[in-house]
Amino acid sequence: MKIAVIGTGYVGLVQGTCLADSGNDVVCVDKLEEKIAGLLRGEIPIYEPGLAELVHRNAKDGRLKFTTDLAEGIADAELIFIAVGTPQGDDGGANLSGVWAVGEQLAKHLSDRDHPKTIVIKSTVPVGTNAELARRMSLLTDVPFHVASNPEFLKEGAAIDDFSKPDRVVVGVRSPEVAEKLHELYAPFLRTDRPFLVMSPESAEMTKYVANCMLAVKISFINEMANLCESYKADINDVRRGIGHDQRIGFHFLFPGVGYGGSCFPKDVRAMIHMARSKDMTSRMMEAVDEVNESQKAVLPRKITEHFGGLEGLKGKTIALWGLAFKPKTDDIREAPALVLIDAMLAAGATVRCHDPEAMPNVREIYGDRVTFCDRPYGCLEQADALAIVTEWNEFRNPDFEIMRRLLRQPVVFDGRNLYDPERMTELGFTYSGIGCS
Ligand code: UDX
Secondary structure, eight states: OEEEEEOOSHHHHHHHHHHHHTTOEEEEEOSOHHHHHHHHTTOOSSOOTTHHHHHHHHHHTTSEEEESOHHHHHTTOSEEEEOOOOOBOTTSSBOOHHHHHHHHHHHHHOOOSSSOEEEEEOSOOOTTHHHHHHHHHHHHOOSOEEEEEOOOOOOTTSHHHHHHSOSOEEEEOSSHHHHHHHHHHHGGGOOTTSOEEEEOHHHHHHHHHHHHHHHHHHHHHHHHHHHHHHHTTOOHHHHHHHHHTSTTTOSTTOOOOSOOOSSSHHHHHHHHHHHHHHTTOOOHHHHHHHHHHHHHHTHHHHHHHHHTTSHHHHTTOEEEEEOOSSSTTOOOOTTOHHHHHHHHHHHTTOEEEEEOTTTHHHHHHHHGGGSEEOSSHHHHHTTOSEEEEOSOOGGGTSOOHHHHHHHSSSOEEEETTOOSOHHHHHHTTOEEEOSSOO
């Protein structure tokens, strides 16, 4: 199939590359000249395991092209995916100016009356956006076209795998032919037991938000329970096992931590709050989820401050940080809890040394030399008065505790991801504090 993908951000680049890899002819379009020039030189703007190899191979084989010229990019395409950003606006709702701008340009360049193109919104957009896009474009062109919704459920760090083996594909369409075309496109990726779900564009748009909100609910719920466990000297790790065996509850996505970050959950939870308000309703659940998450990001800073006897005691101390990205296997630091911790430590007059396998360049852009960046996890511990673990990269899971103890000025570990066994840490001579266990 001939496909155009507009927007070479995270979603668009993965979508375009994976579709090219399954034999389609794909043109990725982006208005940012620098980005396209980089991609043409084989430079991948984000870190995502496996993506660079796939881009290089498919570009070399001629199935994956890059351009800044939208008209040229969509000329032959029967399917056009819109994958531009929909950042959080000032009012908490999604900012759709990117989607409308692309719609306007598409309307200008549509010309084939006999073969209507299908425009598929991949970006996460509030309910009603497909209908509104169709309305806006119809005012600008009388060439027929279709619109469809096809929400994205990829996880950063596992995007290629998620794309190739989706749990389900959801499409929101108004006509069976469009559903058929999209089914044909995704059939190679759907294992026999995985459904292709066809619904209205409104339901598809809602599905994306409900999925992310549900996942955010789980995280804020377990974080709140973890904090309660800690106050009552119960261990959330045991409690988690105790509830997870109930099949109605399960084990997935119930790991307590430092709060969720990233480009999706914070933004989508707030967009849901905004969508409720727009209908004169209140999403009390999602307001609470957002609030709990914000306060969870403050748990590690609070514990560290208390350990050193308050802000005065923290002044002049050195805190080592393992992990900066909002989760492992990505360099993404959007809404990352590590940034809240760094801000708090610097504000208290502490020195921060940090290590992350991928995210250090992005953090350096914010803090410059106000923070010390260390190439190695152990080097980061030298002369530090405590270690805080913020992201559960695999390399932090099984360290040499003897070396850690020797390097740290004081053997104090604040573990924001519950990577270690509290009893063992105490036996080894550490002052150890996890989330919901100690
Ligand atoms: C998420 C959704 O999973 C994905 O389906 C959607 O398309 C985009 O948003 P992503 O943001 O890449 O994906 O990351 P995810 O792995 O879902 O983790 C999100 C955040 O939740 C991270 O900060 C992570 O640390 C946190 N988390 C996750 C927990 O704190 N506990 C958990 O049990 C799971």
